[in-house]
Amino acid sequence: MLEVNGIHTYYGTSHILFGISFEVKEGEAVCLLGRNGAGKTTAFRSIIGLTPPKSGSIKFKGNEIIGKPPYRIARMGIGYVPDTRRIFPDLTVRQNILVARREKETAAWNLERIYSLFPKLKDLDTHMGNQLSGGEQQMLTVARTLMTNPELLLLDEPGEGLAPLVIQSMKEQLGEIKKLGVTMLICEHNVGLATALSDRGYVIDKGTIRYHGTIVELQKNEEVRKKYLMV
Ligand SMILES: Nc1ncnc2c1ncn2[C@@H]1O[C@H](COP(=O)(O)OP(=O)(O)O)[C@@H](O)[C@H]1O
Numbered sequence: 711m712l713e714v715n716g717i718h719t720y721y722g723t724s725h726i727l728f729g730i731s732f733e734v735k736e737g738e739a740v741c742l743l744g745r746n747g748a749g750k751t752t753a754f755r756s757i758i759g760l761t762p763p764k765s766g767s768i769k770f771k772g773n774e775i776i777g778k779p780p781y782r783i784a785r786m787g788i789g790y791v792p793d794t795r796r797i798f799p800d801l802t803v804r805q806n807i808l809v810a811r812r813e814k815e816t817a818a819w820n821l822e823r824i825y826s827l828f829p830k831l832k833d834l835d836t837h838m839g840n841q842l843s844g845g846e847q848q849m850l851t852v853a854r855t856l857m858t859n860p861e862l863l864l865l866d867e868p869g870e871g872l873a874p875l876v877i878q879s880m881k882e883q884l885g886e887i888k889k890l891g892v893t894m895l896i897c898e899h900n901v902g903l904a905t906a907l908s909d910r911g912y913v914i915d916k917g918t919i920r921y922h923g924t925i926v927e928l929q930k931n932e933e934v935r936k937k938y939l940m941v
């Protein structure tokens with residue numbers, strides 16, 4: 711579904727990603743693990759088109775997407791949940807969700823399905839965005855992104871800053887979304903939420919992929935975890 715091949719990404723003259731490659735197959739959940747500053751968010755920004763790579767290739771369902779504007783990439787079927795959450799503080803929960811609604815009435819996701827997946831959001835229906843806790847905001851961001859009916863969901867540190875109990879329920883809900891057939895790429899700086907959900911993982915350090923393997927292999931590989939991850 712996603713093939714990232716040898717991308718080099720810069721912020722101005724700062725060279726951040728040094729020819730990284732990874733892939734996500736349909737139905738898989740894959741994680742990109744690495745310490746803070748390793749280049750995870752930059753990899754996601756490269757995919758969604760916010761910081762397009764200067765060279766390399768990114769194919770989504772076989773089509774090259776480097777050079778396309780972010781809104782076109784999103785419409786092709788990639789949903790991006792940024793680490794900043796960016797919900798609308800002065801809209802209600804319902805409005806925050808409906809703002810992402812597409813024209814297609816036949817779309818798989820609608821308010822009813824979202825509320826059955828996230829009953830907590832249903833309870834908060836009329837609450838304003840700025841009244842929500844961090845965990846509720848994170849749920850709302852995922853819910854809003856699902857309304858765009860993504861085939862591939864990019865989740866940037868979905869558990870960051872959340873209490874352990876909230877992370878647990880986030881993990882369960884993301885697991886449900888995966889079961890519904892949504893392919894996922896999740897990044898995280900520690901071995902936690904993302905690894906629990908993923909089938910395979912890549913380890914990134916200083917803009918270079920240092921390791922990839924199944925989650926079971928990664929969990930057994932103490933050397934890689936000690937060297938490149940916060941464990
Ligand atoms: N807007 C920016 N301008 C310049 N450098 C940036 C910018 N955003 C991130 N960086 C740098 O790029 C590197 C990778 O950052 P990032 O992709 O955010 O890492 P991660 O998400 O893995 O923590 C870091 O050295 C960071 O300082």
Ligand SMILES: [Mg+2]
Binds near residue numbers: 750751752793866
């Ligand atoms: Mg980041």
